[in-house]
Amino acid sequence: MATPERILTDEMVEAIKALFPRYPTRQAVTLPALHIVNERLRYVPIPAVVEIARLLGLAPAEVQDTLSFYGFFKQDAPHGRTRAWVCRSISCALRGGEQVLDHMCHTLGVKPGETTSDGRVTLEFGECLGACDFAPCMLAGKTLYKDLTPERADQILQTFE
Amino acid sequence: MPQFEPILLANIATQNSHTRAVYESTGGYSALKKVLAEMQPPALIELVKSSNLRGRGGAGFPTGLKWTFLPKDHPGPIYMCINADESEPGTFNNRILMEEDPHQVIEGVILSCFATRAQTAYIYLRYEYPLSLERLQAALDECYAAGYLGKNILGSDFSLDIYLHRGAAAYICGEETGLIESLEGKRAWPRIKPPFPAVEGVFHKPTVVNNIETVACVVHIARRGADWFKSIGVPADPKNPRDPGSYGPKLYCLSGHVNKPGCYEAPLGITCRQLIDEYGGGVWKGRKGKAAIPGGISMGLLTEKEFDTPLDFAGPGKVGCLGLGTAAVVVLDETVSIVDFLHNSCRFFQHESCGQCTPCREGTRWALEMLERIKAGQGRLKDLDLLLEIGDSIGIIPGTTICGLADGAAWPIKNAIRKFRNEFEDYIKRTNPKGYAVTKAVKALPVVAAH
Numbered sequence: 035m036a037t038p039e040r041i042l043t044d045e046m047v048e049a050i051k052a053l054f055p056r057y058p059t060r061q062a063v064t065l066p067a068l069h070i071v072n073e074r075l076r077y078v079p080i081p082a083v084v085e086i087a088r089l090l091g092l093a094p095a096e097v098q099d100t101l102s103f104y105g106f107f108k109q110d111a112p113h114g115r116t117r118a119w120v121c122r123s124i125s126c127a128l129r130g131g132e133q134v135l136d137h138m139c140h141t142l143g144v145k146p147g148e149t150t151s152d153g154r155v156t157l158e159f160g161e162c163l164g165a166c167d168f169a170p171c172m173l174a175g176k177t178l179y180k181d182l183t184p185e186r187a188d189q190i191l192q193t194f195e
Numbered sequence: 196m197p198q199f200e201p202i203l204l205a206n207i208a209t210q211n212s213h214t215r216a217v218y219e220s221t222g223g224y225s226a227l228k229k230v231l232a233e234m235q236p237p238a239l240i241e242l243v244k245s246s247n248l249r250g251r252g253g254a255g256f257p258t259g260l261k262w263t264f265l266p267k268d269h270p271g272p273i274y275m276c277i278n279a280d281e282s283e284p285g286t287f288n289n290r291i292l293m294e295e296d297p298h299q300v301i302e303g304v305i306l307s308c309f310a311t312r313a314q315t316a317y318i319y320l321r322y323e324y325p326l327s328l329e330r331l332q333a334a335l336d337e338c339y340a341a342g343y344l345g346k347n348i349l350g351s352d353f354s355l356d357i358y359l360h361r362g363a364a365a366y367i368c369g370e371e372t373g374l375i376e377s378l379e380g381k382r383a384w385p386r387i388k389p390p391f392p393a394v395e396g397v398f399h400k401p402t403v404v405n406n407i408e409t410v411a412c413v414v415h416i417a418r419r420g421a422d423w424f425k426s427i428g429v430p431a432d433p434k435n436p437r438d439p440g441s442y443g444p445k446l447y448c449l450s451g452h453v454n455k456p457g458c459y460e461a462p463l464g465i466t467c468r469q470l471i472d473e474y475g476g477g478v479w480k481g482r483k484g485k486a487a488i489p490g491g492i493s494m495g496l497l498t499e500k501e502f503d504t505p506l507d508f509a510g511p512g513k514v515g516c517l518g519l520g521t522a523a524v525v526v527l528d529e530t531v532s533i534v535d536f537l538h539n540s541c542r543f544f545q546h547e548s549c550g551q552c553t554p555c556r557e558g559t560r561w562a563l564e565m566l567e568r569i570k571a572g573q574g575r576l577k578d579l580d581l582l583l584e585i586g587d588s589i590g591i592i593p594g595t596t597i598c599g600l601a602d603g604a605a606w607p608i609k610n611a612i613r614k615f616r617n618e619f620e621d622y623i624k625r626t627n628p629k630g631y632a633v634t635k636a637v638k639a640l641p642v643v644a645a646h
Binding site: 056057058059061062063064065066068069090096099100103104105106107119122123124125127128129160161162163164165166167168169173176178 | 272281282283284285286287289290321322323324325326329356358360361362363364365366377378379380381382383398448449450451452456457458488492523525527531535536539540543546547549
């Protein structure tokens, strides 16, 4: 029987194992491990779930159960090179956040949760990004974009690689 | 009343306020040194109890009392979970503290762990705060290097590790037991209590869950004493044994339709109007305020006439709101449709319900679908009573659901319809004058227009 192809690199495995001493159970490493894989692969495919489960001594179903709850982790395909969350909660909505999200959907030709066909951007709606003082706002990668307008969103989109 | 001096935000205007050097230059870690040299854990618990500090995360439970619920002489380990998952729409005070003054937060965590004899603390940080993650981690590294964390802190017999743990964008992780489940690596389904976390929390061990702003207050109580803390705020009401007072400084988040949104520190008891006018520069564009959320979206609404309500733990409850919550005030100007507001609110709670309890899972969806229908011009007047019934059915604590999310979803519904019923009726009569029954499925619609 052929050895199944590994998804997790040695580096990912080491990064996950390095977290073991922080917690009294291996299961507690589930979310950090999912983050490690998601950050590097931009998604967590099923084979990765199986490998994480093996590392943590869990059934794959347990890891999958956790993963699917959060909705944050992509599984079918990697998210775009930039993942952008546009806030649609009340403070942002009051200052035009929904219009910015609509505008960006239109510009990119996607619906929230989808990735542009060139793999450049995944657009998401966010439920309160906790930056209501800068409403409307968007978190893309590690950058918080403040006081958005549709025009400014267009400019920002152009800077994404 | 003497001029109020900001304490929690005292450092944030200083350049590099997030570094240990700046924090120490303003007296940072002096409370830790003093406590380790002079106090035993029970004395620190007693001090926090006597300050009447109430949790800043939303529920307002007395912090010192919570600590005393830990079993006595437990062999350990005891865990501290710091709730840095603030996701309540309108709320961002924890973010300001973590980004601008992470050492103040960490000193508070260390002191709280010392008091509760916890040897491991997890800061459960929401995913959406990458700068908080970066700054907290850098601050933790500085603390380990300086001997504030790790084994035998500052030569004492107290040892502590603090780890950052990232969430994955789910509001329910801010719920005490949802956070614990999530930290254990599972879906964040809140637990039935009892057992309470103090008895059996994370990893089946005694656990305290405290909010970021709460532990920041602990620093200043240790530094300045309980009397100082109690000199700020609103005293207990002698006629009402259920009102233990609202003491101390509070971070108020102000957003929505104001000229100067931001996070402001003020004594508990400031009124909503003072906050909007004196701190927020008034309602934007010279308009009138129509309503305000007193403390995060789940607290309900204040009408403009109720703007003089004091924002202490008791105030919003006296005008039909759920409570002070996170003290995050969101202002709605006169052009906002309350129908739009309620749709936004219902959509949020439907999206964030964890789905464990039927009344919440089904009730939030039902309410959202009705609001979508009303917005699409297919509302009927009787829908309003049905919405109120849903609100009353899903939001009764204790009883129908395991955690408070359903209650949080119910209050905006009950409040908006009771306080603005005319507006809902006008909207329905205008958009569906003949009261036609539903004829087609309604798709999600954009909310609140930009003004």
